[in-house]
Amino acid sequence: MAWTAPSTFVAGAILxxxxxxxxxxxxxxxxGPIYATTAARDAAIPTPFAVQRAFVTATNVNYQYxxxxxxxxxTLSVPPLAxxxxxxxxxxxxxxxxxxxxxxxxxTDAMVTTGTTSxxxxxxxxxxxxxxxxxxxxYTFTSxxxxxxxxxxxxxxxxxxxxxxxTGFFWQMYVPSASAQTAFTGGGLMNLAAxxxxxxxxxxxxxxDLTFNQNGCVFSVGFMGKTA
Numbered sequence: 001m002a003w004t005a006p007s008t009f010v011a012g013a014i015l016x017x018x019x020x021x022x023x024x025x026x027x028x029x030x031x032g033p034i035y036a037t038t039a040a041r042d043a044a045i046p047t048p049f050a051v052q053r054a055f056v057t058a059t060n061v062n063y064q065y066x067x068x069x070x071x072x073x074x075t076l077s078v079p080p081l082a083x084x085x086x087x088x089x090x091x092x093x094x095x096x097x098x099x100x101x102x103x104x105x106x107x108t109d110a111m112v113t114t115g116t117t118s119x120x121x122x123x124x125x126x127x128x129x130x131x132x133x134x135x136x137x138x139y140t141f142t143s144x145x146x147x148x149x150x151x152x153x154x155x156x157x158x159x160x161x162x163x164x165x166x167t168g169f170f171w172q173m174y175v176p177s178a179s180a181q182t183a184f185t186g187g188g189l190m191n192l193a194a195x196x197x198x199x200x201x202x203x204x205x206x207x208x209d210l211t212f213n214q215n216g217c218v219f220s221v222g223f224m225g226k227t228a
Contacts, residue, residue, distance in 0.1 A: 082221045084112055137169070
């Protein structure tokens with residue numbers, strides 16, 4: 001059983017069992033037209049219609065015509081995923097927004113720019129969505145203990161977001177009740193366009209420098225799927 005270019009029937013032609021088996025049974029079981037190359041496909045289907053499909057053995061792809069061009073279905077054998085750690089444990093000055101620099105653990109789609117820990121977002125580490133869709137975003141890290149002031153965190157998007165002012169995504173504020181370390185864990189889902197990038201930013205108001213444990217920081221951004 002194989003796919004065969006359908007016959008063109010004319011008035012008065014005798015419809016045989018063999019014709020039905022070839023044109024209906026075998027072609028239906030084949031799942032659609034099959035061509036050796038894209039050139040052979042284009043020659044056989046000079047005016048395709050929208051959503052028409054054709055399999056090409058040379059590329060092992062079942063193409064679909066989108067009304068303008070033949071396109072291959074998107075395959076993600078290794079979905080875009082970035083898992084990064086903080087570059088080092090560093091002091092965060094009181095009253096200052098600071099975005100983390102990263103070291104890379106997993107980076108399947110060239111998403112990570114390591115950067116440096118900096119109060120200037122342009123210099124800090126970032127994770128860029130190279131594919132549009134929904135992403136799972138998660139973070140965890142700790143700050144040094146101090147009984148005074150507050151601790152803030154946010155995920156900044158495209159260099160915009162203030163942990164102090166509650167802008168950005170997954171914003172959190174902690175009120176320390178003692179001098180114990182403050183632990184941050186949070187995240188959720190984000191819809192990102194291609195080239196959108198995320199950064200992890202913190203702020204603290206203890207009145208003194210506090211060390212944020214970036215070595216224990218994990219920031220992950222993983223592709224979940226397309227929105228359309």
